[in-house]
Amino acid sequence: MAGEATGVNWIPKPADATGITADFYSDMKTKPTEGMLRALLNAEVGDEQKGEDPTTNALCDRVAEMMGKEAATLLPTGTMCNEIALRVHCDPGDEVICDRSCHIVNFEAGGPAALSGVMINPLDGENGMFTVDQLRPAIRPPSRYAPTSRLLAVEQTTNLGGGGVWPLKQLTEVAELAKSRGLSTHMDGARLFNATVQSGVSARDYAAPFDSLWIDLTKGLGSFAGAVLAGSRAFINDAWKLKQQWGGGLRQSGYIAATGLYALDHHIDRLADDHALARSIGESIAGMPNVGKVLPVETNIVIFEISDRGPTAAKVVAALLRHGVRLGVFGERTIRIVCHLGVNPAAGSLLCRHLPGALQAD
Numbered sequence: 001m002a003g004e005a006t007g008v009n010w011i012p013k014p015a016d017a018t019g020i021t022a023d024f025y026s027d028m029k030t031k032p033t034e035g036m037l038r039a040l041l042n043a044e045v046g047d048e049q050k051g052e053d054p055t056t057n058a059l060c061d062r063v064a065e066m067m068g069k070e071a072a073t074l075l076p077t078g079t080m081c082n083e084i085a086l087r088v089h090c091d092p093g094d095e096v097i098c099d100r101s102c103h104i105v106n107f108e109a110g111g112p113a114a115l116s117g118v119m120i121n122p123l124d125g126e127n128g129m130f131t132v133d134q135l136r137p138a139i140r141p142p143s144r145y146a147p148t149s150r151l152l153a154v155e156q157t158t159n160l161g162g163g164g165v166w167p168l169k170q171l172t173e174v175a176e177l178a179k180s181r182g183l184s185t186h187m188d189g190a191r192l193f194n195a196t197v198q199s200g201v202s203a204r205d206y207a208a209p210f211d212s213l214w215i216d217l218t219k220g221l222g223s224f225a226g227a228v229l230a231g232s233r234a235f236i237n238d239a240w241k242l243k244q245q246w247g248g249g250l251r252q253s254g255y256i257a258a259t260g261l262y263a264l265d266h267h268i269d270r271l272a273d274d275h276a277l278a279r280s281i282g283e284s285i286a287g288m289p290n291v292g293k294v295l296p297v298e299t300n301i302v303i304f305e306i307s308d309r310g311p312t313a314a315k316v317v318a319a320l321l322r323h324g325v326r327l328g329v330f331g332e333r334t335i336r337i338v339c340h341l342g343v344n345p346a347a348g349s350l351l352c353r354h355l356p357g358a359l360q361a362d
């Protein structure tokens with residue numbers, strides 16, 4: 001794969017305004033490729049709120065079909081997909097069961113409580129993934145006193161779990177148990193295609209036991225906005241009502257949808273390159289000074305701990321910034337590195353050249 005469509009040959013630009021040439025902070029740091037921008041310029045558009053945007057309709061039909069669901073809707077962000085899904089599935093006072101590391105618990109500003117009035121029952125899975133035996137006792141029997149266990153939510157891949165991929169069997173087992181006990185099921189598929197590329201399992205197979213799920217057009221797919229939420233027609237009708245209430249109805253969103261359609265055609269297979277780069281960075285890091293645990297690198301994310309002898313994560317990240325390399329601080333001694341369309345092996349080499357020194361900064 002070559003050229004701008006894949007991003008593989010994309011060399012970090014000389015220092016931009018912020019001086020960062022290799023930005024591993026997140027896969028949200030991508031910029032649209034030329035091909036994507038051409039698709040945007042040529043998009044046919046209309047009023048999305050009225051169902052009149054042909055490109056958005058085409059994207060939603062395509063995602064619904066890929067996921068084996070009846071319908072889908074485009075939303076500005078994945079966070080909004082999660083929050084709308086929670087509100088559709090739950091009533092105030094209900095309980096959502098998910099891993100403690102989930103985005104809905106840690107990065108949505110308390111949205112589940114503020115917008116849906118739900119409680120979270122967090123499980124301590126391994127790398128963001130729990131087993132059916134952990135889930136079973138967490139589902140509450142019906143009681144006048146207890147909150148109602150209403151929704152099982154999972155992330156595929158797991159973000160703070162280091163990009164871990166739920167094995168299909170484990171994922172299906174937890175979803176089937178939840179459904180057999182009357183819970184609905186929701187999947188945060190911000191990085192679902194990282195999982196499909198890593199495992200060879202189709203999105204449709206991962207999606208099958210879930211009542212709702214969504215994919216991000218940003219992150220691995222490399223667009224600048226948008227996420228698509230899919231489910232039954234009834235679920236999407238309810239989601240549309242909230243989308244309108246919460247101000248997420250769009251107008252000429254075909255410009256966004258065109259980048260999404262382009263990404264579905266051109267940016268899925270290339271995720272393997274991100275995974276290979278993450279793996280090689282992870283292997284290098286394991287041998288660096290003051291490095292503690294490195295989470296297994298399954299996809300595009302590397303999470304590692306700095307040992308007690310080393311500096312804090314904030315100091316390491318600050319030292320690397322001086323070399324134009326940005327990583328993420330995800331705890332006092334935890335660093336996250338994410339590979340994506342906007343970084344390449346040259347950026348990886350820059351990172352691996354300067355990280356050992358940063359790990360010994362004081």
Ligand SMILES: Cc1ncc(COP(=O)(O)O)c(C=O)c1O
Binds near residue numbers: 028155188218226
């Ligand atoms: C697992 C996961 N879910 C949800 C989100 C939120 O997506 P968005 O940035 O599109 O709101 C993110 C963003 O990083 C994420 O990693």
